[in-house]
Amino acid sequence: MSTYTIPVGPLHVALEEPMYFQVQVEGETIVGLEITAGHVHRGLEYLAMKRNIYQNLTLLERLCSLCSNNHPFTYCMALEKIAGIKIPERAEYLRVIADEIKRIASNLFNIAMLAHIIGFDSLFMHVMEVREIVQDTKETIYGNRMDLAANCIGGVKYDLSDEKIKYLIKQLDKLKKPLEEIIDIYMNNKFVRARTEGVGILPKDEALRYGVVGPVARGSGVNNDVRVKSPYAAYDRLKVNVPLETGCDVRARAIVRLREIQEAINIIQQCLKDLPDGPTCIDYLPEIPAGEAVAKSEAPRGELIYYLRTNGSDIPERIKWRVPTYMNWEALKVMMPGNKVADIPLIINSIDPCISCTER
Amino acid sequence: MERNIREEFSKRLTRALGKEFSLRWETDSKGVITGWCRLHDARHITNVALIVAELGGRVITITAYKTKDEQQRDNHEIAYHFDLDGCTCTVTIEIPWDCGKVNSITPILKSADWTERELQELYGIQLVGHPNPKRLFLDDSIDEGIMNKLIPLSVAMQGATTKTLWEKVFAAISNEGDAE
Numbered sequence: 078m079s080t081y082t083i084p085v086g087p088l089h090v091a092l093e094e095p096m097y098f099q100v101q102v103e104g105e106t107i108v109g110l111e112i113t114a115g116h117v118h119r120g121l122e123y124l125a126m127k128r129n130i131y132q133n134l135t136l137l138e139r140l141c142s143l144c145s146n147n148h149p150f151t152y153c154m155a156l157e158k159i160a161g162i163k164i165p166e167r168a169e170y171l172r173v174i175a176d177e178i179k180r181i182a183s184n185l186f187n188i189a190m191l192a193h194i195i196g197f198d199s200l201f202m203h204v205m206e207v208r209e210i211v212q213d214t215k216e217t218i219y220g221n222r223m224d225l226a227a228n229c230i231g232g233v234k235y236d237l238s239d240e241k242i243k244y245l246i247k248q249l250d251k252l253k254k255p256l257e258e259i260i261d262i263y264m265n266n267k268f269v270r271a272r273t274e275g276v277g278i279l280p281k282d283e284a285l286r287y288g289v290v291g292p293v294a295r296g297s298g299v300n301n302d303v304r305v306k307s308p309y310a311a312y313d314r315l316k317v318n319v320p321l322e323t324g325c326d327v328r329a330r331a332i333v334r335l336r337e338i339q340e341a342i343n344i345i346q347q348c349l350k351d352l353p354d355g356p357t358c359i360d361y362l363p364e365i366p367a368g369e370a371v372a373k374s375e376a377p378r379g380e381l382i383y384y385l386r387t388n389g390s391d392i393p394e395r396i397k398w399r400v401p402t403y404m405n406w407e408a409l410k411v412m413m414p415g416n417k418v419a420d421i422p423l424i425i426n427s428i429d430p431c432i433s434c435t436e437r
Numbered sequence: 438m439e440r441n442i443r444e445e446f447s448k449r450l451t452r453a454l455g456k457e458f459s460l461r462w463e464t465d466s467k468g469v470i471t472g473w474c475r476l477h478d479a480r481h482i483t484n485v486a487l488i489v490a491e492l493g494g495r496v497i498t499i500t501a502y503k504t505k506d507e508q509q510r511d512n513h514e515i516a517y518h519f520d521l522d523g524c525t526c527t528v529t530i531e532i533p534w535d536c537g538k539v540n541s542i543t544p545i546l547k548s549a550d551w552t553e554r555e556l557q558e559l560y561g562i563q564l565v566g567h568p569n570p571k572r573l574f575l576d577d578s579i580d581e582g583i584m585n586k587l588i589p590l591s592v593a594m595q596g597a598t599t600k601t602l603w604e605k606v607f608a609a610i611s612n613e614g615d616a617e
Binding site: 114115118122123124127158163285286287288301303306307308309312313369371373380382384386394395397399403404406407436 | 465466467468469471473493495496497498500502504516518520522523524525527546547548550551552559572573574575576583584588590
């Protein structure tokens, strides 16, 4: 059979952001893949080294929209490590709450996109409608539907009054039932299963070799959840169950994301129950001495790392971050071969790609 | 588990490199352990990669940066951030400005692939032995080693955006002046 190369992207109806794939096919079966990246490279690491450490807080939140909270969060943790700042306990819990709310919204978005790609548009609409509960919650508590501006150096910029806590509990309760129904559809609906089961296999040994992270790793039975492996903020005092799947396919990754939404709701409820009183932020503008630090957090897509070098001035000497999706692209070369052309967007979506994050 | 892997890493490093490195471990208030290691000879990075691979670790990312050496000459350093079962160990090497080469660890640790390609295009440090050393993000029309150069912020941010913003700011200021 002849081999052809099909170009997919950089602009493609099923891709949310630009990425260029050259897919080698034999008939309808994929046999190889080349990835060309760089269409939304904006030189953000360079920009971050030209701004001062306080301005960067705003810049980094605008790196991406779906996981926007994790960037300032992790960046602040790196700065706090260098300056030896201990943030108030209440702030640690509030940071976790903001992060888990973002995780719910981000995972629901990816799950909705899966339904859209397989042509199940009523399910897509339904999941997006459920996601609106989370969007409304963010708007009510933080004043914004995407960028929360929750973090600052030494704590958080928001607080939860008793009224807002009641509201948040009510919103989380509102999510639970529709979520259970959605999970049932993704796990048991025969059309969804037919399109997602056994598609885009990433065996566990390959997941380890490629160093994949987040739900992509956990869908292949690899647990490298930063919240458990290297706890930060209030996670050392919270019970975090890590859902692991062994299917290694598109379905397994989707189920992990859905289970993580349920787990995020549990985590927020624990936080609200245990939320200590006290200040939400240190009461001075800290000076950051010379030093270096590494900070990690578990973003919706997996492990995010910040490496920061300072020299005593307020301009960082080097600021480097690696987003979770960065590690997951190359693994597409394992997931794709053997699948059909029609599954290309589905498999790409299963790594929950964030290109503006990856390329910076 | 973390404690064992930390000891195992230190032991194997001593066996492979003798005294050709410095290593310290930090534990934060959550009990998370972070390692900081510096190699005296940049060529030893492949030995470290082999040890990380034997211990089942992976590359989280690699940071290259421009700095000064002890004689205040321009210099590159590369910090390799390895994951050893949740424990992050940063291994730093120096690359003299006139050398500009480093051995690729991608043949040993596949997880280094993209991040090595990125440091090559951003800092112009040549990778020796990388299986796919082509550009990652930057177009061929952009010079290799762009991060070594000084690019004015206004250029980096695209002048048009900045100009529009300042026009708005000036307009707002002049209106305030009129009101007074």
